[in-house]
């Protein structure tokens with residue numbers, strides 16, 4: 001799951017980026033509102049963590065502008081402003097959750113999982129297709145009754161494909177999900193991850209759609 005953090009404080013922004021990465025998210029970080037609006041237009045994120053006091057614009061205005069443009073991903077406001085007035089303006093302006101700093105990273109991660117599963121219309125975060133079960137909270141994958149060890153990146157590839165099961169994901173989309181703005185990504189990295197997932201979970205778990213990308217299709221399991 002790819003999260004955009006919008007936070008101007010360097011220490012906190014880097015802390016959130018590192019912390020959410022440790023919780024299994026692909027976390028990208030920007031310090032200015034205008035840059036975030038640009039990123040939302042050009043790249044796919046699953047959710048955003050938004051500070052309100054930004055140098056170039058107020059986070060509330062960013063939120064309202066993003067929603068006015070039709071942006072639909074869950075946005076969690078993370079701020080030091082704890083007045084009910086601020087909170088209501090954000091919730092009515094399209095925020096999905098509102099947390100006061102300082103935040104415990106475990107709670108932030110849990111709340112992001114909740115927002116994402118609600119958006120996908122699931123009552124639990126665990127995803128099951130045929131014999132494969134993935135638990136994003138516990139970071140575990142099993143095949144039947146056997147637990148399977150995936151690397152963190154293999155886990156992200158499998159999670160992205162399971163979440164969009166029935167829809168093809170291109171190599172580029174998967175790269176964005178797994179690596180975000182990390183640089184030095186091997187051009188065949190996704191192929192290698194898919195190869196390893198198939199080796200561990202069975203060849204049929206992921207289909208290749210030649211020239212387009214990869215799909216996990218419930219029908220084919």
Ligand code: CA
Pocket residue numbers: 007008009051052053054
């Ligand atoms: Ca700030």
